[in-house]
Amino acid sequence: MVFQGIIKSIAAGDAEQSMVLTQRALAQGFAAESVLEKGLIAGMDRVAEKFREQRVMVPEVLMASRAMHAGLSLVEPLLESSEKKSTGKIVMGTVAGDLHDIGLSLVKMLVMATGIEIINLGVDVTPKKFASAVRKERPHILMMSALLTTTMTMMKDVIDELESLGIRKNLVVIVGGAPVDAGFAKRIGADYYFEDAFEVRAFLVENLTKLISKKSR
């Protein structure tokens, strides 16, 4: 079964095999959507489950997501363009003064597979830069990351900046990073906090459609 093969190749972090099998599935006539759902995403689900049970480690998750992206690169051009557009947009970055982006990249890698469009502003992003990206890109979701206890407070400055420009209201603000927790997220007026990339991904898979439709543009 070709989907089982794709799932296995992703769980093993084998990018080459993942591409070969994705190609084979498409050649056998399976729709791009079902290759994505039943093969690539199912593969990452398997990895997420193993990660939860501490049967794989973070580097293996990275390898797996790389294998998934290898397959995705073949599937993506074939997906219905209308479908791609409707899945939403995320702006993300690490806050000003903070140069840490491993967590951010991991979130990006895992979330990308949901088909959502991601604009990654990278590291050391000032409140003004976040605000202007939000104004220009009109994303559904803003994701901020910080590793340092001294920079996590910048998240509040970003939210304040958005408030003062009147562009906070219809935006879902998600925060994360090692020193951040749910209590902090609440205090600074963010909407959600997630502990790791798999939690974010699970949340988006579950709620993305709802979030997008709720938002009035």
Next chain:
Amino acid sequence: MEFTKLFSQSEVERVHEASLEILENVGMLVRNQKAMEIFSKNGCQVDMETMMVKFPREVVEKARKTFVPTYTFTAQDPKFDVTMPGDRPIVVTGSSAPNIIDPETGEERRATSDDIANIAYLINELPGFDVFSISTLAEDAPEGQFSLSRFYPALKNCKKPVRSNTPNMEDLKAVLDLGALIAGGEEEYRKRPFINHHYCPVVSPLTFDVDSTEAVIYLIEQGLPVYGTIVPNAGMTSPLSLMGTLTLGNAEFLGLATLTQMIRPGAPMIYAVLSTVADMRTGAYAPGAIETGMLQMAHTEMARFYNVPSGGYIGLTNAHSNDAQSGYETGMNTTGALLAGADLFNMGGLLGSLMAFDFAKAVIDNEIALMLKRMKKGFEYNEENLCLDLIAKVGPGGSYMDLDHTMKNMRTIAVLPKVATREMRRRWEDQGKPDAHSRAMKEAAKILSKPNKSRFSEELDAKVRGHFKGLVAGDAKWGI
């Protein structure tokens, strides 16, 4: 790894010289008849009336010539054999506590043979432990089976080297019978003697006892594995100065070593100690004190001078629960000893200064043992491990997370603890804020609720039970 040194070479030599002076001028009181005869025959001045033995320095120096640098613990399963110093640190459970902290009620009570079976199985499974020294006594021992009720459940459930003592010759011979029965004959047993005997034949200050000394002499004569631990307690049975206790303890080690080499030149030994400083506020015994670690470090330095393996009861605690005290006492003293080069760590599982075994403490000590072993493994200095190519490849601002090199090393470079938490506070709170004790108990339960694959075969068990009538059940079972 370079070892920590507390003394200069001339200071080490002075401690040795001073020990010789003590043995030559003060001498030792030898309460065991056979020992007196051996000392007398081999050049010591022995007063049979007063039992005082004085050791001319050349007698001790002659014995020193036949010291051997290695000591092996043999196991029922050869894959568990360990030899010092190559396999250092050898981590051993603490032994012969009368009590156990009941895993169900958390209350201290007398330990039984069933407890020993559970402990044996647990130690068999915990990778940090190399030798199972029988942790407790068995309150339920039938008349005349005091030692069998300990060794049978231990050997039945643990394939690692088993170590302990016996109170008299009758018990010792019964235990050796048990060993021969398991091995399939006395000759077979002697090829791989998997019962490792231990005694404290020297009672500080400077006294050989009757029964332990008798057992030690017998086992050395038989060529069976045995070693002794020297146990001075500063302020009580040795001078209240670290130097004085080190020197007295060193003299006592040399006394025992001389006896050993007189009986069988080349007999393997361990320079093992439990040198302590009494808490003079109350006279309390304080094996968890930092001075225990300091004394171990110094004795280890002396052992290196003699080129014999060293160690002892190091990493014990006075704490009555798995609290911060139990962690820092075990952690600090074993770390010091490891850095000084000690080979043997009798450290696992006991609370309340050797009074009670606790399952969670054993699991925590397993983790400490894994940390010590990690520390001993060290930095693995070599050109390849400098990773210069890798550092150039990733460059500034990159990440090492997804490299093959990282994948290759991620399970071996760091100890991956099961007790220590690495989680963020929220998840820990969600789990009900478990402390180290409860996380460790969970690990113990996870191991002990599965059947023991290393248990005696039914056939062997029937043979043993047929030979020793009325033996305790000796089966590991976990009811929680």
